[in-house]
Amino acid sequence: MSGAELAALLERRGFDFAAGVPCSLIEDLIAALERDPCGRYVAAPREDAAVGLAGGAWLAGRRPAVLMQNSGLGTSLNALASFSLMYGLPCLLVVTWRGFQGKDAPEHILTGQITPSLLELLGIPHRVLARDSIAADLDWARREMDTLMQPVALVIPPGVLETGHGSAAGGGGPGETRGSGLRGIPGHRMLERGVDSVVEPGPPPPAADPTPRPTRADEARDVLRPVISRREAIAEAVKQLGDEPLIHANGYICRESFSVADRPQNFYMIGSMGLASAIGLGVALARPARRAVVFDGDGNLLMNLGVVGTVGALAPKNFVHLVFDNEVYGSTGNQASPSRAVRLDRIARAAGYRTAAAVTAPDEVGAALRAALATDGPHFVLVKVTTGEADVPRIPHTPHAIRDRFRAAVQAP
Ligand SMILES: Cc1ncc(C[n+]2csc(CCOP(=O)(O)OP(=O)(O)O)c2C)c(N)n1
CATH class of the missing domain: 3.40.50.970 (Thiamin diphosphate (ThDP)-binding fold, Pyr/PP domains)
Structure with a gap:
């Protein structure tokens, strides 16, 4: 065959x-x-x-x-x-x-x-x-x-x-259109970028890098100082939601969000670390008429960072990605995460998200998510938060109950 x-x-x-x-x-x-x-x-x-x-x-x-x-x-x-x-x-x-x-x-x-x-x-x-x-x-x-x-x-x-x-779409064989197989995914930008995205060979690089190095003052301006906890930030974000499907990364992100508001549209990823963004992207691609929101953690995002590239390449307009970045693996005892030194919003921007905001204050969290829900994405919102977990219970629902009510809510007209 x-x-x-x-x-x-x-x-x-x-x-x-x-x-x-x-x-x-x-x-x-x-x-x-x-x-x-x-x-x-x-x-x-x-x-x-x-x-x-x-x-x-x-x-x-x-x-x-x-x-x-x-x-x-x-x-x-x-x-x-x-x-x-x-x-x-x-x-x-x-x-x-x-x-x-x-x-x-x-x-x-x-x-x-x-x-x-x-x-x-x-x-x-x-x-x-x-x-x-x-x-x-x-x-x-x-x-x-x-x-x-x-x-x-x-x-x-x-x-x-x-x-x-069969020549693969990405193979670029004679007569093949690169990326043609992705045509049907709503908002897909690969083709829209067309020939503009072709990188022409440029002049050889200069011997020495003439770009001025950032000064200490520049670096200081760049530092985002968290002022609110992850639970406070989650509470601000949840206030902006209607009936959007919301996919949570594992650990305390699930638990704190559950303690703020349990919704049938909440998918609590109580198992696989690093998978929330892929699950949310699957929901977004399968239901292009509804916005899908992901509440991610910095450790979770970094574990499957390649998904950021997939989002950038497919550019689903209905995908909204919030990362609560406490610069640690908070749920397992605050071990340092690389996000201390790496601006995740810049990675998202470079990958092709339509917008990538970085916020710290409660009103900024609400405003960033409001804007993301009102305009075409994909959107990325980096929310810098303090370390520390709220005293909140585990998710009481069984995995099958989480599945069934989420599925019913997502497929509701
Ligand atoms: C594959 C795998 N490795 C490690 C863990 C243990 N673990 C659970 S939550 C977590 C930290 C997640 O960090 P982050 O996404 O930054 O969220 P935070 O807990 O800081 O809010 C870790 C390491 C796991 N569940 N699965």
Whole structure:
């Protein structure tokens, strides 16, 4: 079967969202998905981010697939265990089998040996795809994931899918339009930037950097001094919300937000650290008519920083990203985070967010979120907050209860 035929089969079986990291064994499948005029394939920076994107998309009403090399199973282990499996989120995992039967490059041998065991350990039902049963295997996987409410895997050994016929959208082969597969994602700017984004070779760099170094006074002006706690900042932000889906990073961000206001539109990420931005992006892409808001932490953001690039590239107008930056891993005892030395808002701006504000005062938090909710994004708001956790309880809802009420609220008209 060709990659294009499998892409068409996936579409006929109702798979309307895909995210992944490429493997050459499925290059034609990805190329076909990238060409999809509805733009349903998202190039994720890591496989765990793809799992987060898919989970967000399912919560918002899509039927997702995640495409990965079996090496990506290792990368996504925690996301599968403490997100997809814990909340019970259906998803088709299309996992290529490098190192199959011990015949491959050295880096694939061990992972190839343990690929079925990894899936068994996780409790993920799987079938090894064979040429003559692809449609039946896909039907089985679809039924299983819906019945069991969890991820199900199809493992693809070499030689089952044809490769080498489809040019990937990003490959820029003759006659190919770069990024054409992303056309359908609302607000996608890659094409709008068009030829302007091509970097022309410039003159050679000067021998010595003539840029004046920042003085101490410049540096002092740059320092953002936090004046409010994370809980106070969360309370100011929540005042601006209506019925927007709100995806929280793990740790005390969840708990403090719960103590301010528990809403059915709140998704509390009580497991996977670093995944909130990917989940929120999945929700935003799946429901372009609704704004999706993420309450992130600096440690969480830095753990999966590549998602910032995905947001910049796709530029969803309805994505609003707040980061409560206390410059520490607060939930685990205030260990220093790199955000002490790195302005996260500047990273977001450089990545392509439409706006990136940095605020400290309570009224600034409210004003920044009000503006973000009233205009096209993607928006990034860095909220510098003091260290310290409020004395607040754990989230009392079960993961399934969080899932069900969030899903119902997000899909409500
Ligand atoms: C993969 C993984 N590593 C480590 C942890 C432990 N952990 C839970 S919350 C947290 C800190 C999160 O830091 P940040 O996003 O800055 O939020 P803060 O707690 O400071 O508000 C850590 C390290 C975890 N849950 N998962």
